[in-house]
Amino acid sequence: MSGLENVPDQMLACQVVEFGQPYKIHHIPVPKDLQPHDLLLKTAVASLCHTDNMVRAGIFRPPLPCTASHEGAGTVAAVGSSVTDFRIGDRVMAGLYLHPCDACDDCKAGLPQYCQKCEGAIGVHTQGAFAEYVRIDARTAAKLPDAVSFATAAPLACAGCTIFRAIKQAGVQRGQWLGLVGAGGGLGHLGIQFAKALDVRVVGVDARDEGLALARATGAEVVVDARGGKEAVVKAAQDVTEGKGVHATVNISEAPEAAATACAITRMHGLMVQIAQPDQVSVPFRELIFRNIRIHSSLVSSVAEEREMLQVVAEHNIHVSTNPVHGLQAIPQLLELAQSGKMKGKGIVVVDPEQMEREREGGAKV
Structure with missing residues (x-):
């Protein structure tokens, strides 16, 4: 039946x-x-x-x-x-x-x-x-694993699957630095926790008081207010990375300057993964040509990745x-x-x- x-x-x-x-x-x-x-x-x-x-x-x-x-x-x-x-x-x-x-x-x-x-x-x-x-x-x-609730699983169906795959695409290794632009939103605060579960260090960038507070609460090692301007954000990222910038960045924000900021905090030859969906993604040519910042896009997780994500959520007590x-x-x-x-x-x-x-x-x- x-x-x-x-x-x-x-x-x-x-x-x-x-x-x-x-x-x-x-x-x-x-x-x-x-x-x-x-x-x-x-x-x-x-x-x-x-x-x-x-x-x-x-x-x-x-x-x-x-x-x-x-x-x-x-x-x-x-x-x-x-x-x-x-x-x-x-x-x-x-x-x-x-x-x-x-x-x-x-x-x-x-x-x-x-x-x-x-x-x-x-x-x-x-x-x-x-x-x-x-x-x-x-x-x-x-x-769902037995430990994972419906209230956690529902937002993971897209938000979790999107940021989880983006972090995997970024390819940051244990102990390296990941930038998250838009770190204090629905995807960003999950990204911080996924990164921590992988022993990856996080520079979180946001432009809302609520977002900055959530990024801190979920464990970003460095939290930067984007309202201070791009130069200040870049300096904050470089200060904790020996002047080089983070190894890779995921851009979650649709703000007009967000993609450019994500590239700017990434070190030479690094990777920026774009998951935000503004009408246009704008990046200065100097980032692409003179600093060799590579840009990838990412959608949601594959079926294998979404099932892996749920196990990570259960094992590391990741909360939404x-x-x-x-x-x-x-x-x-x-x-x-x-x-x-x-x-x-x-x-x-x-x-x-x-x-x-x-x-x-x-x-x-x-």
Whole structure:
């Protein structure tokens, strides 16, 4: 039995129904049209991401109406006919990508996030996790370690997977220095903890009081206020690296000067990994040509990397700083906090408190 016989026909969901307009929170049909590799997840927690704003603004333009949020975690309620690795009742972090082709070079390399033939990311190109149920693909999902809670796992589905892969792409070795520009945000404070778990030293750069405080609280060895200007930021990075700069930098900030700052604090011949998504990435030619700063981009983790990330989270007690609201009807309150610039970490929506109670009884502690 697939489990669908125990699933209701209707559910509450938060949707983009018109670009540039507020979300509509209403009842819609539960997505029961499972394809062979699909899982139907009963959402426990869903998380707000910057990309959600891009969808609502029409920068990404899925068919409407589209249920928001591509960061979700919950319990398997039903399984497709070809699913063998998941069972009803498993606790799962939703994978972003739905129906990769399994035939292109990227899919064969274990990188379905780059598949050009898949249906895209949930909540961005197709229906997402701001709902009581969400349809996901078992091939891109990950079971949760017993210690990892839904409240931690939901933000990791994109934010965690993005910064974890970027740090791995940066290739910084134990004892070396990593720069994080935008260190005090939702991705940045996770990046600090991942770096520490790898015994990497961190120079964290941010431009908000809240961000600077969070970067310090999560353990950045050096925290620099970008509002002091690029020269002061570069000096602070060079002061702790024998005048050379950090070995590599990850740029998380969309600020116009952020990419240039990320390159400037990186030592000669070093690497800057760009994960922020401004309309234009601007870097002075002197950084590229005279200092030989290399620039890579990075998206989200591969399936293998996301499962590795969850083990790192469990083993190193990595925590997500969350700003929870309770119930899908409270999403407007979460948006108000996010737009205020006062949010510390990630905004999450507790969709099903009963699942969270059960997992506490089961020993989830992170």
